[in-house]
Amino acid sequence: MKxxxxxxxxxxxxxxxxxxxxxxxxTCRAKGILKKDDGKLLMGDTVLLSVDESGKGETAxxxxxxxxxxxxxxxxxxxxxxxxxxxxxxxxxSTVLLDRMTVICEKEGIVPVLLVNKCDLxxxxxxALASVYRKAxxxxxxxxxxxxxxxxxxxxxxxxxxxxxxxxxFAGASGVGKSTLMNALFPTLQxxxxxxxxxxxxxxxxTRSVELFPAYxxxxxxxxxxxxxxxxxxxxxxxxxxxxxxPEFAPYLGACRYTDCTHRSEDGCGIxxxxxxxxxxxxRFDSYSELFLLLKEKEKSLYDGNKKKIGKCQVVE
Ligand SMILES: Nc1nc2c(ncn2[C@@H]2O[C@H](COP(=O)(O)OP(=O)(O)OP(=O)(O)O)[C@@H](O)[C@H]2O)c(=O)[nH]1
Ligand SMILES: [Mg+2]
Ligand SMILES: [Zn+2]
Numbered sequence: 001m002k003x004x005x006x007x008x009x010x011x012x013x014x015x016x017x018x019x020x021x022x023x024x025x026x027t028c029r030a031k032g033i034l035k036k037d038d039g040k041l042l043m044g045d046t047v048l049l050s051v052d053e054s055g056k057g058e059t060a061x062x063x064x065x066x067x068x069x070x071x072x073x074x075x076x077x078x079x080x081x082x083x084x085x086x087x088x089x090x091x092x093x094s095t096v097l098l099d100r101m102t103v104i105c106e107k108e109g110i111v112p113v114l115l116v117n118k119c120d121l122x123x124x125x126x127x128a129l130a131s132v133y134r135k136a137x138x139x140x141x142x143x144x145x146x147x148x149x150x151x152x153x154x155x156x157x158x159x160x161x162x163x164x165x166x167x168x169x170f171a172g173a174s175g176v177g178k179s180t181l182m183n184a185l186f187p188t189l190q191x192x193x194x195x196x197x198x199x200x201x202x203x204x205x206x207t208r209s210v211e212l213f214p215a216y217x218x219x220x221x222x223x224x225x226x227x228x229x230x231x232x233x234x235x236x237x238x239x240x241x242x243x244x245x246x247p248e249f250a251p252y253l254g255a256c257r258y259t260d261c262t263h264r265s266e267d268g269c270g271i272x273x274x275x276x277x278x279x280x281x282x283x284r285f286d287s288y289s290e291l292f293l294l295l296k297e298k299e300k301s302l303y304d305g306n307k308k309k310i311g312k313c314q315v316v317e
Contacts, residue, residue: 001050001057005065007165008045009212009219016041016061018049019214026051031060042070043210043221044077044167069108073230074171074223075210079110081161085172085181087118088126088142091202094173095132097228099287101171102138106245107237111161113139115154115170117177120144132281136248145180155185155216162218169210174225175203182213182222189213191222202227239295243271246288248280264289 006018006026018026026049030041041047041064048063070077082105086093098114105112114133119126119142130140139157143150162168170178179191194206203225212219243249243263249271257268265272274280 001052001054003062004049004051006047006049007212007219008041008043008047008061010209011041011043012209018047018061020049020051026059028059028061031062034061034064040064042067042075042077043212044079044219046078069110071104071108073226074169074221076167076169076221076223078167079108079169080166080218081111081113081168083115083168083170083181084112085115085117085170085176085178086129087173087176088116088122088129089118090121090196091173091175093129094228095129095283096287096290097173097231099284100228100231100234100291102136103242103245103291104236106247107241111139113157114141115181116140116142117145117181119149120147132283135279135281136246136284138247143181145177145184148184151181151184154181158185158218158220159216162216162220164217166218167212167221168215168218169221169223171223172225173203173227174205176225178225179207179222182220185220186213186215234291234294235298237295239292239299242288242291242295246284248274248284249288262292264292 004020004022006020008016009019010017014029016028016030020026034041045067046065047061050060050062052059067077069079084098084101086098102112116126116130126142130142133140141150141154143154158168170181172178175196179193182191183189192206194204196202197204205225207222207224210221210223212221237245243253249263252270252274255270256263256266258266261269263269263271271280275282275285
């Protein structure tokens, strides 16, 4: 047996695909403690692989190396970039969901990049949304996967950032066009895509599992859609960390009139002033306020003796 490291790229029914550091692909199961609890393995994990060279034993995953970060939704680890995808229309974009995701990315050290898809359906809405996030300092692409518009800029960007084995994933609600974008970038992949439900105007949860595909010297993952319901319980950051997870607040933090400023309505607050000047987007400010109240409530219930755990980040333990 020889022991090597590898990247976990695919998992289905307890069977895993690993890209070994030797360049070979291995299909095997997990062993020992990992086998009992293989939900703990995440795509993107660097795993230890015990490779059977004799043909008599069994090649198996025997361990996981420490992770840079790990998410529950989408279930991935060691991410460098998250391509947060929304549709300009059908389904309507949710800034509440989007901002919860950017906060999680900031906390976990993942660079969020916004992809506003379906620009062919609502060009001006797409531009309005894009401008809010550009103002916040994020990289934004307005694209149409259907019309293949803006795709070249996305691939140039990915080419620059994915080198040296870095991992990026698509993330967003069902039906926004994550798999269609993947197909536009890599036409040979032929990921399955499906129209929205006429009844609910939502996506049909077409993509069911996470899989990493080699892309520009790194990896790109298509992922299943999620919804705000998956993030109703929001305890990925503490109240004290929240303002720091909005990068556009950074120039003003520490300069408010009151040292205990909550940046929501106080006089002499740099963030409230920036909002009034239009330098901070209203929807971003609203998301901050909403999360502030949610986390405040959580801290209060903890203070009141409720033993609910707070400040638990999205890391899988
Ligand atoms: N008009 C228009 N439709 C698009 C565009 N991109 C994707 N679609 C359509 O949107 C529907 C959903 O696309 P998918 O790629 O399956 O969406 P998804 O985000 O992968 O959805 P899940 O796998 O369920 O999470 C399909 O009918 C696509 O043809 C676009 O740029 N413009
Ligand atoms: Mg899909
Ligand atoms: Zn303030």
